[in-house]
Every structure is written in C-alpha cells, then in structure tokens.
Amino acid sequence: MRQLGNVLVTGGASGLGAAAVEAVLAEGGTPLVLDREVPSAPVKHACVDLADRRAAEHAVQELAEGAGGLDAVFTAAGIDSCGQLGSVPPADWERVIEVNLLGTAAVVRAALPHLERARGTVVTCASTLGVSAVSDATAYCASKFGIVGFTRALAAETRGRIGVTLLVPGGMRTAFFDGRDEQYKPPPGAKLNKPEDVAAAVVFALRQPPGCEVREMVVCHSEEPSWP
Incomplete structure (x- = not known):
C-alpha cells in the first residue's frame, strides 16, 4: 500500500469532504482543501467557488506549488437544486452542473500534470x-451521470499514467439535505451511511500501489433504496 502524501480534497470543509480530510490526516497524509468555506481542520486551504473555472484552476496550482506537488485528488464537492425542470430557476439548475461536473473537470485538469509526475490517483464522486x-x-442526475x-x-485516457477511481456513494448523514423542502429530505428512519465510513473507502482506493486500481466502487447502506 502506498503512502498518501499530498491529497487535494474539494468540498473539504463539510460532509464527505471533511470526513475524507480527517481520514487522510489519520493515515499520515497531508490534506489540501478547496471549498467556499474555511475547513475546521487545521489544513492548508483555498476558499474558492468551483463554478468559477479560472479561480478553481488557480487555487489548485497555488496549493500544489505551495505543498511541493500533488499525490492524489478527491473531488467531493457537490450541490443540488431539487424540483421539476420547469420550476427550478435556470441559473440554479446550471450552477449544479457548473459545480458538480465542470468544477470537477477543472480541478482534475489543473491537477493532472502534478499527478502524472507522482503517478498519483484521482477519485471522483458521482x-x-x-x-x-x-x-x-x-440537474443533479445530469451532473452525476456526467x-x-x-x-x-x-x-481510458490516462491509463498507465495515473490511477482513476469512480466513487458511487449512496445517501449519507451530512448537511447536504439541510435547507431543502421537506418532500426532498430523507424520511424519518432513512437508511444513510456515516460519511466517515465512505471516506475510509476513498482512502483505501488512494492507497493502492501504482498499476493496481480500484476502478469503480459503490458504497451505500445495505438498504439503500436508490441502488441497484
């Protein structure tokens, strides 16, 4: 198993991202956080809106250069805007795509040269x-299918150069559902995973040696209604 090294985590100030930061720290790695908010963990970070591609790319470079490179990236950041297509304001709908899909692509693109030098690993969050x-x-389904x-x-594009893992998580006990209308919140007694348990799976994927890759993993509660 490889050492974690410098791990860039998007959305690292809350939810699954924050749990991943703690898991990386526990394994002796160095988390670097991109988020709109300041993380509670005492780690290097940059406050950035991932919907702003240029700002996201600049923040990746700034953190990577300050840390002496990147060994891994975990793109945990994600938002949602629930409702029927005709009722969700277009700007809100498009922002979900900008943060979840285009923000992920921007961060990975900026990190790629660093990861190739380290033969590092990317774990994306679907x-x-x-x-x-x-x-x-x-909006959410379009972004996550993307x-x-x-x-x-x-x-397929980077095989032999970096490791790539697709994480497919089910629902978790995080603040992700806060602020929604009641109809879009998990019902009482919903079976949800702890984010730290999902973060442990992420760390497992990141610690695989070069050439040995966890290509895809579904991590959900055994009674998850959205799987299979």
Missing part, C-alpha cells in the same frame, strides 16, 4: 443518482 435517475433531480462518463473516459 452518486447512486448518477446511475439511477429519479424525478425532480434533472461524472460517471467523465471518469470512465479519463481512466
């Missing part, structure tokens, strides 16, 4: 709703 579509989630396609193509 969702069970990136393989199974539901109503009132056209992550699935992006990651599979990236793995």
